[in-house]
Amino acid sequence: MIGGNLTKWTMSYFAVAIVWLIIGECLMTIGFGFPFAATEAPDTLFVVHIVCIGWLSMAMCGALFQFVPVLVAKPLFADSWQLPALMLLTVGLVALLGGFMVLGGHLPVWLWLLPTAALLLVAGFGLVVTDLAITIWRARASIGPAYFVIAGLCSLCATAALGSAFAWSLAGLGGASALLRSGIPLHAIAGLGGWLTLTAMGVSYRLLAMFMLAPDLDKRRIRTTLFAGSATIGLVVAGGLFAIAREIGINVVLISAGCLGFITLALYGRNIISLYWRRERAQLELNAKMSAWGFVSLAAAVLLAAVLAISGSFQTHVEAFAFLVAFGWLSGLVLAKLYKIVAFLTWLETYGPVLGRSATPRVQDLVIERRAAKWFVAYFISVWSGTAALLLGQSAAFQVAAFAMAVATLGIVQQLIRTRRLADVTGPLRLPGGSRAPHLLYASI
Amino acid sequence: MSQNYVDLDVRPILRKGGEPFSVIMDALARLDPAQGIRLYATFKPIPLFAVMAEKGFTHAETELEGGEWEVLFTPAGTQPSETDSAARLNDVWPDPVVRLDNRDLDPPEPMVRILGAAEGLKPGETLSALLRREPLFLFPHLEKRGFRWLGGFTADGATYELTVRAPI
Incomplete structure (x- = not known):
């Protein structure tokens, strides 16, 4: 078969993801974490990881298992890995949250929780990344939306590697104290900007074109945006690690990457407007209208970042x-x-x-x-x-x-x-x- | 065993928006037992791979400049039992009895219409459909119901041409 089969566990990923989202929103409602705790406080990290791993990453993995085979017209490399990956990610996230509870003083000093969580999460994401990467590699697809997924998966690996280093360091098992002191922005940007945003960009190109009856975008446009986005994340991770190793501060790297990221999102915005503009479906469905509100939020976030950066x-x-x-x-x-x-x-x-x-x-x-x-x-x-x-x-x-x-x-x-x-x-x-x-x-x- | 290939370039047919499959089947019927086909196409002819595999051919594809493909179809060690030309010629797909233009339909309406029309075909008959995209979600249902299909994008990439044949 060539990629159009239903995957068994995608709905399960969505269901688990939604439960985590609701838990995260309830915690914010009762004032757990920021703004009632510091940004880097364990309670804030508790909520942040519920949202980023439990909700966003789970939903993204479920969607990718279903749609990567459609993007590349090839079946998934290993259907049977989906459920073990879901279980590893869930157990790993629970262990990670336990680790943050330890750091926050809500649990006894079970320092082994954080490294255990790192191992479980790396194993779970490892299954996801390997399955999807081999599926794309075997298709030998030309440059297009699937390559955004590749860039996203590379960013996920970087995010998981940095997170693991933090976990071992916090448990007193590693000497990455300089990384722990200055590397959190790299972890956050690789996760939110690389893994989640680059992947969402690639998938949105194809889904919007499919559901709005718009012609696929010109490959050169996709390629330029892909290169700019990958360069942004590459610069953050590689440049940031270099700066930390040389102890020269990472602000120059982050400002340069911010400029490159701005260009990437401007290119992406142009592409998305073009998709909406050239669509043949006159009446937009609710999903396309609400996606547009998501794009407006992204544009607002970029604008906000620019204003805040300029005002210092x-x-x-x-x-x-x-x-x-x-x-x-x-x-x-x-x-x-x-x-x-x-x-x-x-x-x-x-x-x-x-x-x-x-x-x-x-x-x-x-x-x-x-x-x-x-x-x-x-x-x-x-x-x-x-x-x-x-x-x-x-x-x-x-x-x-x-x-x-x-x-x-x-x-x-x-x-x-x-x-x-x-x-x-x-x-x-x-x-x-x-x-x-x-x-x-x-x-x- | 030395291998020789008959060259078959269907790119001009595809660029004109034509239907190359009967030409491919015709060339197949004329092959000597040890011969293979070197096919040139404007897209990677994935559905053809399954059809050729059924006929005892393995394939090896190479992407050329500009997204075009060269595919070597090589007879596998054991030849299919049905080797006489007359029997093979019978396998040339007949002209479609239904032609659908689904390019302006909202997904998944093209799939609904194709399966509806396919269920009305008599054994061995074909239908053709024009679509905006490769109908990936349709293929598992065609396969489960025993239909065979061939399809690919025209040279400008704007239209996907699909031919579906009812089981004999």
Whole structure:
């Protein structure tokens, strides 16, 4: 087969990811971590890793297992690795969170937790990276969206390596104290900017073109953006490590990379506008409209970074910037895409076997956009309010915004569950002869 | 065993938006038992690999300049039992009885229409469809139902031409 099969565990990744997102939002609501603790405090790291590994990385891995084979028209190298990877990542994340609880004084001094977590997470991400990289390598695809995934996977390796070094150092097992002192920005940029953003860029090119009936972008444009993005992350990691090793400070590296990153995102923005502009689907679906709000959040984050950098206050407001990137851009885009992907995969799983033999509903019949739209609007407004609250130092207002985000997320999740349960498809079309209702948490293939 | 290949360049046919598959099948029918085919195409003809494998040919592909491909189809150690030319000529795909232009349909409507039309084909009949993209999610369903298919992008990359044949 050549890459169009359903993957069994993608829905499970999405489900686990959503649970972590809701936990993260609840923790922010009750005031756990920043702004009630310092940026580098264990409690803040606890929430940050729930969001970045539990929510964003899990959702991204689930989506990549399904869509990388479509990007390269080749089957996944090893289907059977998906579930072990999910388990390793989940157990690894729980151990990591335990490690942060130890550092925060909430648990006894079980210093072995952090290195154990690092090993488990490296093993889990190792399975994901190997599976996807071999799939892409075997396809020998020409430069396109799949190469963004490669760049993202390389960044994931760098993020995991740096994180592991921190874990060993914090457990008193390694001597990377200089790295621990100055290397956290490298870890954060490689994770949020490299792994999550570069991968989201590559996947968004193809999904937007597919769902909006837009012609694929010119390869030269994709290549230029890819090179700029990869160079940005390469500069951060390699240049940053060099600067730390030479003890010359990493600010010059970060400022240079910031300029390069700005160029990358400007190129990406031009490409995305071109996709929307050249689309042939006149009426945009909710996922495309809400993705646009994610892109607006990214543009706002870039603008915010530029204003803060020029005014010399980036360091004091870096949390607001990171919050907008994580929740406005990445989470906003992932939630918008989940809304479409869950409907599409559920439709394909349920009705694919009987297409052409029985009357079936359309994909759009599985969702009621009007009902979901209000939750998406509420989500983005709360994220933007939360960002403003952080910028203005209004901690209580931030908690209210985080609560509103959690409520909006639950509203969106309820719609996803209804879609998966075919709850909005009525009449005999719901389950025509020969079709089976899908399981909520995995695909029956 | 020394190997010789018959050159077959279907790029001009593809560039004109034509259908090269009957030409390939025709060339296949004329091969001597030890001969292979060196095929030149404007895209990597993945669906053809399965068809040729069924006929006892292995393949080795090389990407050329400009995204074009050279593929060597080599007879495997054991030849397929069906070797006489007349029998092979029977395997030339007939002209499509249904032609669909699905280029302006929202996904996954093209897939719905193709499977609907495919279910109406009589044994051995074919349908052709024009699409905007390679219908990757369609292929597993065609395969499960025993259909064979061949397809590829036209030279400008804007249209994917698909031919589907009902099981005989």
